[in-house]
Amino acid sequence: GQNIDQPTEMTATEGAIVQINCTYQTSGFNGLFWYQQHAGEAPTFLSYNVLDGLEEKGRFSSFLSRSKGYSYLLLKELQMKDSASYLCAVLDSNYQLIWGAGTKLIIKP
C-alpha cells in the first residue's frame, strides 16, 4: 500500500530552527510537495521537490532523497505565525497526490 509518515506534532521556540520529516512508500514517484495549513483554512503551497537535494526559499527549505524515500521541511527563524499544520504529499506514478496526515507545529515564545 501507499504510506506517508510524518510526526503528529512538534513544538519549537520562536527564533529557532525546526525540521519536519516525511518518509514515504508509494507506487512510483513524480514529486513531493509541502503545504502549510492554518486552522480553519485551506492548505497553501510551500515547495515542490522532484530531484534529490535541497531547495531553499527564504526561511523555508525542503530536502529530498528519493533513494531513501525521505524529505524534510526546514523552517528557520521561527515566527509565531508559523504555527500551523505542515502537510507532506507525494505524486505517485498515476499522478495522484497521496497525503500525509500532517504535522502540527506549535511555536512558543
Added chain:
Amino acid sequence: GAVVSQHPSRVICKSGTSVKIECRSLDFQATTMFWYRQFPKKSLMLMATSNEGSKATYEQGVEKDKFLINHASLTLSTLTVTSAHPEDSSFYICSARAFSGTEAFFGQGTRLTVV
C-alpha cells in the same frame, strides 16, 4: 501562484436540502480538479477527481449519487451535496491543477454546517 476561488466560504443548510459548492480557476485552465473533505484536526481526505468533460472518479466509500461533481469547463467544477444530513457537516476543499506533475492550488474551502 495561481488563484483558485471557492464559493461559498461558509454555508448553513437544513437537513434534507442540497448545497452546491463552486470551484473556479481564475488565471489558468484546470484540466484536473480535486475535491477533498477534512474533519477537524484530520488530514485531507480525497473524495473525487474530475477531469474536464468527463465523469468524476470517486474514491472508495464516497457516494457518487450523494456528492455530485460536475467539471463542465476548464475553469469550473461544482460539488453538490444532495439531501444533506448533519453528518455531512465538514470542511470541503477543492484544488485545481493545470497539468500532471504540477502543483495543485487550493480554493479557500467551504465550511458546511447542516442543521
